[in-house]
Amino acid sequence: MFTKILIANRGEIACRIMRTARRMGIKTVAVYSDADANARHVRLADEAIWIGAAPARESYLEGGRIVTAALATGAQAIHPGYGFLSENAAFAEQCIAAGIVFIGPPASAINAMGSKSAAKTLMERANVPLTPGYHGEQQDAEFLREQAQRIGFPVLLKASSGGGGKGMRIVTESDLFSEALASCKREAAASFGDDKVLVEKYLIRPRHIEIQVFADQFGNCVSIFERDCSVQRRHQKVLEEAPAPGMAAERRAEMGRAAVDAAKAVGYVGAGTVEFIVAPDGNFYFMEMNTRLQVEHPVTEMITGLDLVEWQLRVAAGEPLPMRQGDIGICGHALEARIYAEDPSKGFLPSIGKLQHLAPPVENQNVRVDTGVEEGDVISQYYDPMICKLIVWDVDRDAALARMLAALHSFRVVGVSNNIEFLTRLVGSRSFANADLDTGLIEREGEHLLATSIDPNPEIWVLLALHEVLHDRRKNEAAIGVGSPWNINDGWRLNANGCSSITLSHDESNKRLVVEYLREAYKISVDGLEYSVTGTLDNDGNVVAVVNGKRSNAIVNMGTSYSRYVFLPESRWHFTTDEGISHDGDTAGASGALTAPMPGKISAILAEVGKKLERGAPLLVLEAMKMEHSINAPAAGTVKAFRYEVGDQVGDGDQLIDFEVTS
Structure with a gap:
């Protein structure tokens, strides 16, 4: 067995490989770019070597630098991860030429499966079922159109060297073929340097099922069962599960044999995945083979109890497969959700920035979190914006679904947009719960899955107002001491109940809440309704509130001085507050410099310097995290100066405005 390996990757998969290597007593070497100098995979490794600038083409795709790093550190093998x-x-x-073991298949197998058309020719010879189509070298546009007409529309155009959903077009009729072909070829050439395409029959409402295979250097090959990867967005997998719902034992064995035949046809060694498209009638057809470990491999590990990275290391070191086909079994059901820093409401645009707060579910025998980041790390513009993979296991699919929903509900992220709410809706949708799966599920139910969030109910506004009061009181007590009754900012008045006001915003809803301080409770008014409220706040932001006799628990995270993130057991909300708490109309502390609640760009200036303004008047608009945030007057007064102009970039906490309160 190896004593030291280099991991030619970053992020989640690098950390995952290190976990197994450490358990096996194998030292690890990380490689990193400028952007990853302080990344989690660098912190976890025994050694780390810088390999270049932030763009992947100048670092993680520089094979020569990676091999040099392996030689310099005495690593005996290189694990490439995925991607x-x-x-x-x-x-x-x-x-191999440098005398280093490549922890993966032979180059000949990678080459054989690297071209979709060549791979399908090999599969045809091995009697692996193929989707009806044309997979040859002839690329004349009119010839390809004739092949499409022979197959029958709709057809799917696919880049021969493609992957990840790039270079794919669905063509529904002959008149649209030429334009779709030209577009497909342009994207294929730009993405893969090869504009060759193949034409296949497009199946309506198919499932995407892949088989995990493993082979050693002695001719042994096994199927480690299937994963259902049907839930996709733009051909990118979103949710994966194992085993596939509704898979009969006979069909599982049949697909497993076909996958093993495919692997043997190319002399495969190591971990690989044979992907099939499955028609509604149950017939399955070879799509492609991924000659690496898959992102979704944890669901296979969870239902089998195997460590596939350990198998990779043992096979690469020349050992036989640890188990035979008949010794591998399935126990329970597993699901994987990919947590991304992206904004589903903005077309899933990546969201970059600092993870100000990151609290995944607690790991145990039912919940696993594979991640390459920790709180305080940055989601970079240079790489895939994955935060983590959330994997759950339970005794059957229904129990696993409940486990996944509970884990998603408890997952807290502040600092970047994320897809947790989208995934929660997806897992909880009727189609997914009923295992009515196909590759068009997300597109078909997009209206529900991507619905904009509704306004919080009044109790949530009240709960946050309580948080503001309790936080304000604790902050003042910390500053001046609990024993000083004259300075505690708790709203006490000699002859009447003290009152405070708090202005909160959620999306386009703005509310002014009034808090009246009673002897042992608070009376909080919003939208003309009054609520009797008591509660507590601890140092971790846990709020226990009793609103009109109803008890609620929440966690409130203060993302910046203006942002509030409210996490309830089954919902999450983002609020902003422009001014903090104003006691009985006091304006103390309102003058001076108004600051940026987060990094962003000044997109509009809405007030004139020196003009008298009322409290709440808009002063400027800050564009941040793909949203607009209005900075308003904290009290009646005038703007003395704007410190930035439209278009200027500002940082979190930067002084934006000099404001003078009218006495």
């Missing part, structure tokens, strides 16, 4: 160089035959050969 980057994991399916690069030239890199595999480069490793």
Whole structure:
């Protein structure tokens, strides 16, 4: 067995490989770019080597630098993870030429499966079922149109060297073929340097099921069962599960044999995945083979109890497969959700920035979190914006679904947009719960899955107002001491109940809440309704509130001085507050410089310097995190100066405005 390996990757998969290596007593070497100098995978490794600038083409795709790093550190093998160089035959050969073991299949197998058309020719010879289509070298546009007409519309155009959903077009009729072909070829050439395409029959409402295979250097090959990856967005997998719902034992065995035949046809060694498209009638057809470890491999590990990275290391070190086909079994059901820093309401645009707060569910035998980041880390513009993979296991699918929903509800992220609410809706949708799965599920139910959030009910506004009062009181007590009755900012008045006001905003809703301080409670008014409120706040932001006799628990995270993130057991809300608490109309502390609640760009200036303004008047608009935030007058007064102009970038806490309160 190896004593030291280098991991030619970053993020979640690098950390995951290190976990197994450490358990096996194998030292690890990380590589990193400028952007990853303080990344989690660097912190976890025994050694770390800088390999270049932030763009992947100048670092993680520089095979020569990675091999040099392995030689310099005495690493005996290189694990490529997935992505980057994991399916690069030239890199595999480069490793072997340097006397370093490539923890993956032979370069010949990578080459054989790297071209979809060549792979399908091989599969046809091995009697692996293929989707009706044309997979040859002839690329004349009119010839390809004739092949499409022969197959029958709709057809799917696919880049021969493609992957990740790029270079794919669905064509529903002959008149649309030429334009779709030209577009597909342009994208294929730009993405893969090869504009060859193949034409296949497009199946309506198919499932995407893949088989995990493993082979050693002695000709042994096994199927480690299937994963259902049907839930996709733009051909990118979103949710995966194992085993596939409704899979009969006979069909499982049949697909497993076909996958093993596919692997043997190319002399495969190591971990690989044979992907099939499955028609509604149950017939299955070979799509492609991924010659690496898959992102979704944890669900297979959860239902089998195996460590596939350990298998990779043992096979690469020349050992036989640890188990035979008949010794591998299935126990329970597992689901994986990919948590991304992205904004579903904005077309799933990536969201970059600092993870100001990151609290995943607690890991145990039912819940696993594979991640490459921790609180305080930055989601970079240079790489995939994955925060983590959330994997759950339970005794059956219904129990696993409940486990996943509970885990998503408890997951808290502040600092970047994320897809947790989208995933929660997806897992809780009727189609997914009933295992009515196909590759068009998300598109078909997009209106529900991508619905804009409704306004919080009044109790949530009241709960946050209580948080503001309790936080304000604790802050003052910390500053001046609990024993000083004259300075505690708790609203006490000699001859009447003290009152405070709090202005809160959620999306486009703005509310002014009035808090009356009673002897042992608070009376909070919003939208003309009054609520009797008591509660407590601890140092971790946990609020226990009793609103009109109803008890609620929430966690409130203060993302910045203006932002509030409210996490309830089954919902999450983002609020902003422009001014904090104003006691009985006091304006003390309102003058001076108004600051940016987060990094952003000044998109509009709405007030004139020196003009008298009322409390709440809009002063400027800050564009941040793909949203607009209005900065308003904290009291009646005038703007003395704006410190930035439209278009200027500002940082979190930067002084934006000099404001003078009217006495």
